[in-house]
Amino acid sequence: MITSEHHEKLRGWFAGRLPDDLFESLGEVTVDREEITVVGRIPEPRLAESASDAEREAAVGSRIQEFRERTRDARVAVAREAEHRFGKKVSWGVECGGERALFTHVAAPVMTRLRQPQRQVLDTLIAAGVARSRSDALAWCVRLVERHADDWLTELRDSLGHVQRVRAQGPDGPGPIAEDAGPEDTPTDN
Numbered sequence: 001m002i003t004s005e006h007h008e009k010l011r012g013w014f015a016g017r018l019p020d021d022l023f024e025s026l027g028e029v030t031v032d033r034e035e036i037t038v039v040g041r042i043p044e045p046r047l048a049e050s051a052s053d054a055e056r057e058a059a060v061g062s063r064i065q066e067f068r069e070r071t072r073d074a075r076v077a078v079a080r081e082a083e084h085r086f087g088k089k090v091s092w093g094v095e096c097g098g099e100r101a102l103f104t105h106v107a108a109p110v111m112t113r114l115r116q117p118q119r120q121v122l123d124t125l126i127a128a129g130v131a132r133s134r135s136d137a138l139a140w141c142v143r144l145v146e147r148h149a150d151d152w153l154t155e156l157r158d159s160l161g162h163v164q165r166v167r168a169q170g171p172d173g174p175g176p177i178a179e180d181a182g183p184e185d186t187p188t189d190n
Helices: 004-017 053-070 072-086 116-127 134-148 150-168
Strands: 025-031 035-041 089-096 099-102
Touching: 004 025, 004 072, 035 099, 053 072, 053 089, 053 099, 072 089, 116 134, 134 150
Parallel strands: 035 089
Antiparallel strands: 025 035, 089 099
16 A cells, blocks of 8 residues: 555656646546556636536537547656656546546456355346446446445545554654553563
């Protein structure tokens, strides 16, 4: 897992390296073992107040496509540099008019072992036409958890950050013993 300090440095690198006119603002930079995803905000198309929802949707879609084509060379140059520096693929996305679009990004294979009750869940999704294969069914389940467990996942990520800070304070880490350690927590030479 990436530390918050490493994430901040990564975000800072992109903020400093991206051309000033690429995005209105840098929305988010996310990272995992394989990929860095950079999402920026781009200006909404100017439309009449009386524009229909269909017109707005088409205009936003066209703006996103225009941005993707126009900025391809600049994004590729930054991605090459980042991939060399950080050892991960770089993917891009934009937010425009309330819409979020991710461009080509990594789809990493994940291997797992499932017991029969878990396989039956996947097979039920296949039988119901929700997915074509166990792989598709598992991806569908992950998207479902992702959509509905944001608070839980945020709390889990915060807890993992706390665990990393505590580990850094241990005998192999550079930091001091945890501030909240009481006398009963202090190691002795028995």
